[in-house]
Amino acid sequence: MLARQALRIAKPSVAGAAPAGARNMATLREIETRLxxxxxxxKITKSMKLIASTKLAKAQRALQAGKEYGLANSELFQHAPAESAGKRKLFVVISSDKGMCGGIHSSVSKATRREFAEKDSDLDKESPIAVIGDKSKSQLSRALPNNLLLTFNQIGRDIPTFADAAGVADLILKSGVEYDSVAIVYNKFVSAISYESAIVEVETATSLKESPGFRAYEMEDDVTSDLAEFAFANAIYAALVEGHACEISARRNAMDNASKNAGDMIGNLQLKYNRGRQAAITNELVDIITGASAL
Structure with missing residues (x-):
């Protein structure tokens, strides 16, 4: 009696069960939906690639203009080198708020973490960090949460301007943070298909005042501080336009690779769909021929 009851309970489930292996078998409708x-x-990745391609030429022109600011800074610091720098360094990490551009954001984040991870370095492990861009902010907030001082967003949505850089420099200087030197971490534009992280040092007003090149002249304190602030804004602007060009070129390359991968996937799915459709038609023909033979 118990065996009969168990058989009676099991019958509906057996009758309604799918054949073995059908759970993992993709149907034609599923393949068509995925296609x-x-x-x-x-279509989306191709459109984003075209948009990035049109923006890249404009970003490269801005890059050539922004490099002049960086060259002026390097010439100034070359003729007035600092004698010594303290251990407390302010890091200005430059990225952006947008994604889908490869390893642009992780590149500068890794470079910053490497500076703090070096054991033989004299760097103060409590050195402050100012981040431009939400992407690197989220990465560094997990690795170095106690060092984050200031964060900026909505900068560089279009081509960065000197006003953006001057605003960032002004807010950092007015924040009251204490530091002995400044290091700007950014992406250096190598070519339209490659980039690399780089760190540029910017001298402060105190280091400029104590340099031999400036001590040879009698200057007021305001002149040195204004020059240091202007050089700081110059360096941020040069790094912003270079990082923007790297972002646009990386997004174009990423969307190009995504479009190629989508095309390969479409080809594989189309082949699988054609094979499944052919197998279904063959099975139907076999059933018709078998039925006609039976009659």
Whole structure:
């Protein structure tokens, strides 16, 4: 009696169960739906690639103009080198708020973490960090949460301007943070398909005042402080435009690779769909021929 009850309970589930292996078998409708979604993704990535390609030429022109600011700074610091710098260094990390551009943001974050991780370095481990861009902010907030001092966003949505850089420099100087030197971490534009992280040192008003090149002349304190502030804004602007060009070129390359991968996936799915459709038609023909033979 118990065996009959168990058999009676098991019958509905057995009758309604799918055949073995059907759970992992992709149906034609599922493949067709996936094909449609991948084609839509391919259209989006191709459109983003075209937009990035049109923006890249404008970003490269701004890069050439921004490099003049960086060259002026390097010439100034070359003729007035600082004798010594303290251990407390302010890091200005430059990235952006947008994603889908490869390893642009992780590149500067890793470079900053390497500076703090070096055991033989004289760097103060409590050195402050100012971050431009939400992407690197989220990365550094997990690795170095106690060092984050200031964060900036909505900068560089279009081509960065000197006014953006001057605003960032003014807020950092007015924040009252104490530091002995400044290091700007940014992405250096190598070519349209490559970039690398770089760190540029910027001298402060105190280091400029104590340098042999400036001590040879009699200057007022305001002149040195204004020059140091202007050099700081120059360095930030040069790094902003270079990082922006790296971001646009990396986004174009990323969208190009994504479009190629989507095209390969569409080809594989289309082949699988054709094979499944052919197998379904063959099975239907076999059933018709078998039925006609039986009659």
């Amino acid at each position: 449609k979604s991948v084609r839509n993704i391919e």
